[in-house]
Amino acid sequence: MQRNPTYPxxxxxxxxRAEYAESELRRSRIDAEERDDFKIITFDSLxxxxxxKRTLWFGVRRAEFMDLQNEEDR
Known part of the structure; x- marks a missing residue:
């Protein structure tokens, strides 16, 4: 693992988005908190x-396995 570093x-x-679109103070606070490794987005942008966009896979971890919850798999 030492030879394979991770960068979270x-x-x-x-x-x-409407919660902060009209507020210059809120927008500036969000901009001040963002960094290369930390972004702040809204549900609208998702x-x-x-x-x-590509298919989003949603799964629930159960012990050693992952149960996929997507509709295509039901």
Whole structure:
């Protein structure tokens, strides 16, 4: 593992864009907190262009296995 370093990155997803779009103070606070390894986005941005994005796989870990929860697998 020492020869294969990891560089974690984090994304905080919160609220809707309208909650801060009209507030210069909120926008500046978000910009001040973001870094190369930490981004703040809204739920709106997750839905934009959803059809053009790859399939999102959602799974639940059960002991040593992962149970996929996507509709295609049911």
């Amino acid at each position: 990155k984090f994304v905080l997803v919160f609220g809707r 839905a934009e262009g959803l059809y053009g």
